[in-house]
Amino acid sequence: MIGSIIYLLCAFTSLGAALLLWRGYRRSRQRLLYWSSLCFAILAASNGLLIVDLVIFPDVYILPWRNFVTQAGLLVLLYGLIFESD
Numbered sequence: 001m002i003g004s005i006i007y008l009l010c011a012f013t014s015l016g017a018a019l020l021l022w023r024g025y026r027r028s029r030q031r032l033l034y035w036s037s038l039c040f041a042i043l044a045a046s047n048g049l050l051i052v053d054l055v056i057f058p059d060v061y062i063l064p065w066r067n068f069v070t071q072a073g074l075l076v077l078l079y080g081l082i083f084e085s086d
Helices: 002-028 031-056 063-083
Strands: none
Touching (some): 002 031
């Protein structure tokens, strides 16, 4: 029970960070904020997959899909850090 609450809080925290970063990007048009918000949105999706995997369908093994989504989010941030630096 406490684990699912923590998973939900992590997902909401990632989504909240993505929304705040997106709002900052819309105000300042700094491209790094765009890539960071996209990364955190993907990480929120990864946390959603964690909830699906461990809480809703514990018998289904989707660890490779979760890892793929997490790595995609980190690659998005890495791309933004490399190619959008001033």
